[in-house]
Amino acid sequence: MAAFDEMLGPTADGGCRAPYALVRDWLDRTPPDHLARKALEAEQLFRRIGITFAVYTEGGDPERLIPFDLVPRVLDAKEWAHVSAGLEQRCKALNLFIHDVYHDQEILKAGKVPEALILHNPSYLAEMQGLDVPGGVYAHIAGIDMVRVGPDQFYVLEDNARTPSGVSYMLENREVMMRLFPDLFRAHPIRPVGHYAEELLQTLRSVAPARATGEPRVVLLTPGPYNSAYYEHAFLADEMGVELVQGDDLVVHDAVVYMRTTEGLKRVDVVYKRLDDDFIDPLVFRPDSSLGVPGLFHAYRAGNVTLTNAVGAGICDDKAVYTYVPDMVRFYLGEEPILKNVPTWRCHDPDDLAYVLGNLHDLVVKAVHGSGGYGMLVGPHATRAERDDFAALLRAKPHDYVAQPTLALSTCPTMTGSGVAPRHVDLRPFVLSGADGVRIVPGGLTRVALKEGSLVVNSSQGGGTKDTWILEDGEAGEGA
Amino acid sequence: MLSRTANGLFWLARHMERLDYVARLLDVAQRMSVLGGAKSPSEWTSALAASGSGHAFAAKHGAVTPKAVIDWLARDPDNPSSILSCLATARENARAVRGALTSDMWEALNTAFLDARRFKGGDFEESGLTTTLDWFKMQSLLFNGAYSNTMLRQGPFFFVRLGTFVERADNTARLLDVKYHVLLPSVEEVGGGVDYYQWIAILRAVSARRAYHFVYAERIRPWHVAELLILRQEMPRSLRSCYEQIVAQLDALAEGQGGRVGECHRQAGETHARLRYGRIEAIFQDGLHEFLTESIVRTRALGLEIEDFYFA
Numbered sequence: 125m126a127a128f129d130e131m132l133g134p135t136a137d138g139g140c141r142a143p144y145a146l147v148r149d150w151l152d153r154t155p156p157d158h159l160a161r162k163a164l165e166a167e168q169l170f171r172r173i174g175i176t177f178a179v180y181t182e183g184g185d186p187e188r189l190i191p192f193d194l195v196p197r198v199l200d201a202k203e204w205a206h207v208s209a210g211l212e213q214r215c216k217a218l219n220l221f222i223h224d225v226y227h228d229q230e231i232l233k234a235g236k237v238p239e240a241l242i243l244h245n246p247s248y249l250a251e252m253q254g255l256d257v258p259g260g261v262y263a264h265i266a267g268i269d270m271v272r273v274g275p276d277q278f279y280v281l282e283d284n285a286r287t288p289s290g291v292s293y294m295l296e297n298r299e300v301m302m303r304l305f306p307d308l309f310r311a312h313p314i315r316p317v318g319h320y321a322e323e324l325l326q327t328l329r330s331v332a333p334a335r336a337t338g339e340p341r342v343v344l345l346t347p348g349p350y351n352s353a354y355y356e357h358a359f360l361a362d363e364m365g366v367e368l369v370q371g372d373d374l375v376v377h378d379a380v381v382y383m384r385t386t387e388g389l390k391r392v393d394v395v396y397k398r399l400d401d402d403f404i405d406p407l408v409f410r411p412d413s414s415l416g417v418p419g420l421f422h423a424y425r426a427g428n429v430t431l432t433n434a435v436g437a438g439i440c441d442d443k444a445v446y447t448y449v450p451d452m453v454r455f456y457l458g459e460e461p462i463l464k465n466v467p468t469w470r471c472h473d474p475d476d477l478a479y480v481l482g483n484l485h486d487l488v489v490k491a492v493h494g495s496g497g498y499g500m501l502v503g504p505h506a507t508r509a510e511r512d513d514f515a516a517l518l519r520a521k522p523h524d525y526v527a528q529p530t531l532a533l534s535t536c537p538t539m540t541g542s543g544v545a546p547r548h549v550d551l552r553p554f555v556l557s558g559a560d561g562v563r564i565v566p567g568g569l570t571r572v573a574l575k576e577g578s579l580v581v582n583s584s585q586g587g588g589t590k591d592t593w594i595l596e597d598g599e600a601g602e603g604a
Numbered sequence: 605m606l607s608r609t610a611n612g613l614f615w616l617a618r619h620m621e622r623l624d625y626v627a628r629l630l631d632v633a634q635r636m637s638v639l640g641g642a643k644s645p646s647e648w649t650s651a652l653a654a655s656g657s658g659h660a661f662a663a664k665h666g667a668v669t670p671k672a673v674i675d676w677l678a679r680d681p682d683n684p685s686s687i688l689s690c691l692a693t694a695r696e697n698a699r700a701v702r703g704a705l706t707s708d709m710w711e712a713l714n715t716a717f718l719d720a721r722r723f724k725g726g727d728f729e730e731s732g733l734t735t736t737l738d739w740f741k742m743q744s745l746l747f748n749g750a751y752s753n754t755m756l757r758q759g760p761f762f763f764v765r766l767g768t769f770v771e772r773a774d775n776t777a778r779l780l781d782v783k784y785h786v787l788l789p790s791v792e793e794v795g796g797g798v799d800y801y802q803w804i805a806i807l808r809a810v811s812a813r814r815a816y817h818f819v820y821a822e823r824i825r826p827w828h829v830a831e832l833l834i835l836r837q838e839m840p841r842s843l844r845s846c847y848e849q850i851v852a853q854l855d856a857l858a859e860g861q862g863g864r865v866g867e868c869h870r871q872a873g874e875t876h877a878r879l880r881y882g883r884i885e886a887i888f889q890d891g892l893h894e895f896l897t898e899s900i901v902r903t904r905a906l907g908l909e910i911e912d913f914y915f916a
Contacts, residue, residue, distance in 0.1 A: 171718070172711055349699045362703040373606050384607045386759060386914045387861050 127532040128274050129546050130197065141275075143200040143595055146312055151195065151537060151544055159194060162304050163539060166192050169300050191588035192297060194304070195537045197549060197570040201597040204566055207270070207278055207553065210463030212562045213453060215266050215555045218285060218440050220456040221449075222262035226252045226436060236455050237448045241472075245442055246493065247286075249401060251408060252436035255425055258331040259559025262434035265324070265396075266555045267291075267569075270463070272534040279466045279531070281550065283446055286438035287398050290569040290589075291554050292356035295320060295363075297591040298567070313596035317567040321363030323556055324396075328364075330558035331430050332393045340393035342366045343383060345374070347399050347415045357398050366396075376419030379426040394430045395420075401435050443492040443526045444470055467529060471522040480527040481518060484511045487527040488579075489518065502579060504530050533579055536590065538572055548573045550581050551592065566594040605704070605759045611915040612701035613760055616694050617751075617767030620713075623690035624744035625775035626677050627737040628809040629654055630687075632782060634733055635805040637670065648673040654782040657683055670730060678728050678736075687740050691717055694747075706754040709747065716743035759860060763914075766853040770907055773846035777899040779806065780833050783826075784893040803829050810841050830892055831884040843899060847876040850906070857914075868909035875902050 128134055131144040140148045170189050199207070224231050225242050232239045242248050267288025269281040298317050302309055325342065332340030346357035348370050361368035373383050374392065382389035397404060403413040405421040423429045439445060447468045453461040469476035469487075480487060484503045491499035501514040518525055535546035553568035570590040571581035581587040633651035649668050652658040655677055664682060665672045679688040695717045698705055705713075720740075727736045748768065755761040783806060803824050807813040812832065819836065820828050834843045850872050858865045887895045 172715065349696065354699070358699075358702040367606055367609075368703045369606060370608065373608050386605050386607055386610045386763075386857070387864070 127546070127548065128272065128277075128534040130272070130534050130536050130549075132546075134275060143198040143203075146308070147196060147198060147537070150308060156543060159539060159544075163192075163194055166194060166300050166304060169303065170296070190293065190583045191574060192300065193538050193547075193572055193574075193588050193590045194301075195539060195544065196301065196308075196591045196593045197536045197551075197572075198593045198595065200595045204594045206276075206462065208564045208566070210278070210280075210461070211268055211553055211555050211564055213457065213459060213462050214268065214280065214283075214449065215263060215557050215562060217449065217452040217456050218263050218266065218283060219261055219557055221452045222285075222434070222437055222439060223257075223260050224456075225439065227254065231452065231455055234455065236451045237445070241442075241444055242439065245439060245445070247436070247438040247442055249436035251421065251425075252434070256427075257434050258333060258430055261331055261557050261559060262437040263440060264327055264331065264432040264434075264557055265291075266433075266440075266557065267552045268555060270551045270553070271466070271531055272549075272551070273531050274534075278463060280446075280449070280463050281466055282443065283440045283449065284552075285433060285440040287400065287433065288552070288554065289353040289356055289398070290552055291320060292359045293589050294554070294565075294567055294569045294592065296359075297569075297589055301591045312593065315566040315594045315596055317565050320554070320565045321360060323563045323565060324360070325364045325366070326560075327556040327558035327563060328394050328396055328432060330560045331432065333427055333430055335428070336393040341391060342394040342396060343369045343374075343392050345369055345371070345395050345397040345399055345404075345417075347371075347403070351398075353398065360396075371399075371413075371415045371417050374417040374420070376417060376423050379419070379423045379428050381417070381420060381423045381429045392429060394432065396432050401438060404431070404435065443468075443490050444472065444523075445492075447526065466531060469527040471518055471525040471527060476527075477518065477522050480525075481515055484515060486530060488530050489514060489525055489527045492524055492526055500580075502530065505577075505579075530579070533573075536570070536572065538574070538588075538590075540574070540576070545576070547576070548579050548581065549590065567592045605763075607915045609701045609704050610759070610763045611911070612697045613704060613763040614767040614770075614910070614915070616697035616701070616713075617764040618771040619690040619694035619697065620744050620747045621768050621771035621775065622685060623687050623694070624741055625771070625779065626655060626685060626687050626690065627740045627744075629779060629782070630674060630677050631734065631737050632779070632805050632809040633673070634730065635808065636802050650782045651677065654778045655685060656778065657685055674728055674730070674733060678733075679723075688720065691720055691740075691743070704760045706750070708750040708754045712743070712746045712750040716746070757856075759857065762853045762856045762860075766850060766857075766910065769846045769849040769853070770903060770910070772841060773843055773850065774900060774903045776810075776833055776841050776843055776846065777896045777903070779809065780830060781893060781896045781900075782806065784896070799826075800824055806833075812839065812841070815839060827884050827888055830887065834887065834895075835879060835882055835884060842879075844876070844879040847872065847879055851876050854910075866909065866913035868906060868913050871902070871906050871909055875899075875906070 131140060131148060133139055133141045167189060170192060221231065225248065231237050232242060263285035265288060267284040267290060269284065270278055271281050272278050294317060328342045329340050343366055344357055344361040346354060346368055348354065358368055367383060369383055375382050375384060375389065381392045381395070383392050399415055402410045404416040405418060406413045406416055407418050408421040421435065424431050424435065447465065447470055450461040450465055453459055469480050471477045471480055480489065487503045489501040501510065503511065533548040533550060536549045537544045538547035549570050549572045551568050551570050553564060556563040570592045571583070571587045572590055573579055573581045574588045575586060629651050633647045636647040648670055652661050652668065652673055660683065661676050665676065676683050677686055680686045681689060683689055695713055698710060698713050702710060723736060726732055751764050755764065783802060803826060804813065807816050807829060810833070816824065816829065816832055819832060819838065822828065832839050833841065836842045837844055839845060854869050854872055858869060
C-alpha cells in the first residue's frame with residue numbers, strides 16, 4: 125500500500141510538490157549533524173519551558189516530552205481553504221446537532237440518526253435536555269482529527285468536542301521553530317498562529333450569560349497539576365490572562381459561581397472547563413469527584429454561568445455518532461459535506477459486523493467510546509491471536525465498535541535515527557465556535573508516527589509532533 | 605488573585621528559603637564538627653534540633669551519626685524539610701501556580717530541580733558536602749534574584765516575599781539556637797577557643813563574617829553575634845530585618861485591598877516593635893534560648909494568621 129508523500133508527491137519520481145520546495149531545499153543544504161544539533165536544542169528548549177506530557181500508566185519518568193520533529197508539515201493556501209471551509213461547515217452542523225438532541229430531536233424523528241444510539245449513549249446527558257445555552261453553541265472548542273491519503277483527499281477521522289487538547293503544542297512548536305530557524309521563516313510566507321489565545325478568549329466572552337455585566341469574567345478549570353494536559357491548561361490561562369482555577373477555588377452560592385481570592389469572593393461568568401463532564405459537579409454527576417464544584421451544574425442550568433464546552437457535547441466524540449455527521453450536514457445545513465468521513469462499518473449492523481469479522485486483517489477497529497488510541501486494533505499489524513481476541517470482543521459487544529479500512533495515511537519527511545525518512549502523519553486543527561461565529565487559526569497540530577510503518581500517531585503511544593505551516597495565498601510557486 | 609495561588613506562592617518561597625537554611629545548617633554542623641575534635645556528635649544533634657525534625661529522625665534512625673544526619677537533612681524524601689524535599693515541593697507548588705510566575709522564576713526553579721538529579725551518594729559524603737551545599741545555596745539565590753528582578757510589584761510578589769521572610773525569620777531564630785544546643789553539654793567551656801570558632805561558624809553560615817567586622821570592629825563576642833542576627837537593621841537576615849519586610853509586604857497587600865487588615869497585621873506589627881526597640885542586654889538577661897523559642901512560636905502563629913486571612 126503506497127502512501128501519498130506530501131513532499132515527493134504521488135509518483136515519488138524524485139520530484140517535489142510545490143508547497144515543500146523550500147523545505148526540500150533546506151533539507152538538501154543542511155548537514156545532518158547540524159539538524160541533529162538543532163533537534164537537541166529543541167528538546168532542551170521544551171524541557172526548560174516545561175512542556176511535558178504525563179503518561180502515568182507505563183511507569184518510568186512520568187514527565188516526558190512529546191518528541192518534536194524539526195521538519196515542518198506544509199499545506200498551501202488552496203489546500204487550507206478547502207480544509208477550513210469544511211471544518212467550519214462540520215462544526216456548525218455538530219453544534220446544531222447537539223442542540224437538537226437536547227431539544228426537539230428532529231433528526232431522530234426524521235430517522236436520520238438512530239434514536240437508541242443517542243438516547244442510550246453514556247455520553248448523552250439527559251440533565252441537559254431543554255437547557256438553552258448562549259448562542260446555541262455547545263462545542264466551543266473542537267479538535268477535528270483529519271488524515272490525508274492523496275493530493276486532494278482529506279478525510280475526517282474523529283471529532284473531539286468534549287475537551288480536545290494539543291493546541292499548546294501547535295503554539296509552542298511554532299515558537300521553538302521560530303527560535304531555531306528564523307531564516308526559514310523569513311524565506312517562507314507562513315501564516316501566523318500566535319493569536320489563538322486571543323481568538324479563544326473572544327469566543328469564550330461571546331458566550332457569557334446575558335446577565336453578565338461589563339467584561340465577563342472567564343476562568344479555566346483544570347483538574348490540577350497531575351493531569352496529563354496540565355501544562356496546556358496553565359499555558360492557555362496565562363496566554364489569555366485569565367485565572368487557572370481548580371474545583372476548590374470555586375464556590376456556588378444561590379446558583380451563582382464565585383472564585384475564592386485573597387480579597388474575598390469574585391463572581392465568575394464563563395468556565396472553560398478542561399475536566400470531563402462526569403467530574404464537574406459531585407451533586408449531579410460522579411459523587412466521588414473531588415475535582416469538581418458542588419452546585420456548578422445548578423448554576424449552569426439557572427443561566428448564571430456558561431460552561432465550555434457545554435456539558436453533554438461529548439456525544440459527538442462517539443465514533444458511531446461520527447458516522448452520521450455527513451447526514452447532519454445535509455439535514456441541518458442542506459449542503460453537501462465538504463470534508464468526507466472515512467468509510468466506516470457500524471458493528472451494531474449485522475451485515476457490517478459480518479463483513480468486519482471476515483476482514484479483520486485489513487481493517488482498523490475502534491471502540492466507539494475510546495480515545496487516545498486505546499481499545500483499538502490495527503488489523504494488518506496485529507497478530508493472529510490479537511485479531512482472534514478482538515473478534516471475540518466484537519461478537520460480545522458489537523455496539524461498542526466501528527471499523528474502518530486501514531488508510532494509507534500520507535507521509536512527511538521526518539528525522540529518524542538513520543536520516544530523514546517518510547513517516548505517517550495526521551492533522552488536528554482547532555475550531556472555535558462562539559455566539560459571534562466560527563474562528564479557525566490557520567494551522568493545527570500535526571502528529572507523526574515515529575516508528576517506521578506505524579499508523580498510530582497518539583502521543584501516549586510513541587507519536588511525535590511537527591510544526592504545521594499554512595502558506596499565504598499565491599505563494600505556492602509553480603512546481604519544482 | 606486566587607487564594608490558592610497566593611498560598612502556592614507563599615509556600616513556594618518558604619520552601620526555597622528553607623532549602624537555603626537547611627544547606628546553611630548542615631554547613632554549620634560540618635564546620636563545628638571539624639572544630640570540636642570530634643568528641644561527640646553534638647553538632648549533628650544540634651543541627652537536627654535546629655531543623656525541627658529531631659523526633660522524626662530518631663524514629664527512623666535512632667543513633668545520630670554524621671552520615672545519617674547528612675542524608676536525612678540533605679536528601680531523605682521521608683523528611684519533608686530535607687533539601688531535596690524542599691526543592692521538589694517548591695517545584696510542585698510552582699507547577700500548580702505556574703501562571704503567576706515569571707518565566708525567569710520558573711526556569712530558575714525547574715532548572716535547579718532537573719540539575720539536582722545529577723547529585724549522587726558521594727556528593728553528600730562529608731568530603732564533597734560543602735561543594736554540594738554551595739550549589740544548593742546558589743539555587744536559592746538564583747530564585748530570589750529571579751523573582752526580585754522580574755515580578756511586578758503586585759499581590760503575587762508580596763506573597764512570595766512574605767513567604768521568604770516569614771521562613772527566614774523562623775530560620776534565623778533556629779540557626780542561632782544551634783549554639784545553645786551545642787553548648788548545653790559543656791557550659792563550662794563558654795568563652796574558650798572552641799566557643800569562639802563556633803560563633804564564627806554561625807556567622808559564616810549566614811555569610812556575615814565580614815559584616816560582623818564592619819558593624820562591630822571588634823573580636824567575636826557572643827552578644828554581638830546575637831545582636832547582629834536579632835536586632836540589627838542592617839543585617840538582612842536579622843529577625844528585625846525579616847519582620848520589617850513582613851510588615852512591609854502585609855502593608856502593601858492591605859493597601860492594594862483598600863486598607864483591609866486582620867490579626868496577622870497586628871501580630872506582625874507587635875513583633876516588629878519588640879525587635880525594633882529591644883536591647884540585647886535584656887535578651888541575654890532573660891535567656892537567649894527562651895527569647896529564640898518565643899520568636900519561633902510567634903512566627904509560627906503569624907504564619908497561621910496569614911493563612912487564615914488570605915488563603916482560607
